[in-house]
Amino acid sequence: MNITRIPENHNREYRLGRHVRHDPRSADYALPALPKSAIKNVIWERHIPILDQGQIGSCEPNTGVELLATNAVGYTGVTSVQISKSDTQGEFAAGATWQINEDMALQLYRLLTRIDDYPGSWEPDDTGSDGLTMAKALVMLGLSDVYHHAFTYKAAVSALQKGPVAFGTVWYNSMFDPKPDGEIIVDPSSGVAGGHAYMSRQFDADNDRVWIDNHWAESWGLDGRAWVSGTGMTTLLKAQGDVIVPHLIGAAPTPTPTGPTGAQVAAAVRGALTGLGV
Template identity: 30%
Template sequence: MPLTHGTLIHRYPHHSKLGRHQVLDARSLEWVHEHTGAALKPTSHTPRVPVLDQEDLFAQGIRVSQVVPGAEDVDALGSCTGNGGTAAVSLLLDDADAKAAGLDLADAKAAEEWAIGLYADATGVDDADGRFPPSDTGSSGLAIAKVLKRRGLVGHYRHATTAAAVASLLQTGGVLYGTPWFKAWFEPDRYGFVDGGNWSSSPVVGGHEICLIGLEQVVQDHAGRIEPESTIVRFRNSWSRSWGDDGDGLMTLATYQLLRRYVDAIQLRK
């Protein structure tokens, strides 16, 4: 990690599908998860909220002004951090916890509205410029984790800074994952992979937050070292079930390794 003190901020251009900035605090390095070398297994963690959609808000019956006072009604919002955070925290909450937090686990519209509120709060605590409302300027995964902790929904959170650590965290739960988003990734292949073909030659179009929800395949060598090019992660996106594999996408951990300095991977914990 290049960060040794203070705060690192990498801002991305705003896009209706993409609203993530990379914000890292040096104090977070005190909470880095390390893989011990234990054998890793395929895992699956299904968010307890439906697949969310940060676009087509009008069709969903969502009026942003009714969710966040002072906001304008728009049909799409760069709230991927809030959406990813909602999917991630839903993995931790039982029915009573979710009800107390005002999160309806069964209703996609209500969960999307909750995600928008989470996004709005996050824009007020991170170090990226601007706050929503009035401006849809984006937020960060770190800000989402801070807001959820302040709300008492998580006790702490851990960061992963290696491919092995990401795979290790996925043994126990989902991972909130912020990444640069490439133009080619808007259209996954027929299997759901965003990083097939010559994706790295396409331009970066913004920053995006997703939730890693499982290891489809994990390969380790005879010494227990993970083989990133053969290890596949599944992630939950927030562009409706019509995107990818019923709302999910796939990528290899080799892609994580290539982009590691621009990625933040955070596991929320009770």
């Protein structure tokens, strides 16, 4: 298990909150890259407004609830959800209905910080969390039954052909202020500000751009959204980034990989993770 806490080191008004938790067993749930001919322009409809995590390091649970509210193949995003299973910490009761908004994200943050391994829990401790814990929490609550991982940029944009995905990456200082056209500049030389999680529900195949939905209110970027070039996202994923794709209850089944078998993909990914010391 590779666990890395990423401290926030910036003087901006925005909060981050994502840490690294990579498990070699995730290789068994690796998503394949589709042929280039299968990669198209895609945008999945979102059914809630842009959220605002404010001065709380809750980017991971914000991303989780945004996935619930966004369409995917065989799944229509919702504005409220009924919890089917009580969690182990008593934060969510089975049968309770939650509106998908910032309040639910904060409640999910309470749960995440109680089931992850980082010292302290919110509140009062604003510890941040990680994507793997977020995905496990959705399963714990009966909102998802399994989650998959995209270990390369090509696999990530392939996953976007079927629905939204959760990115977890470092956040460089250059990334806070998108350009007027919405481009996020990925410049490692600007320094690491911390780690951040965000949802993507749009891929511009014509221009090789991954659009992200942030949770810093609509005043950030272009109404709360911005884009990262394929080159930029590849850089982010190579810096201990992760792409998690929860399979939400009711969504179409994850397709059987084509090309290399699932075992071959898993073996290749596990070898790469081992090389990174995971």
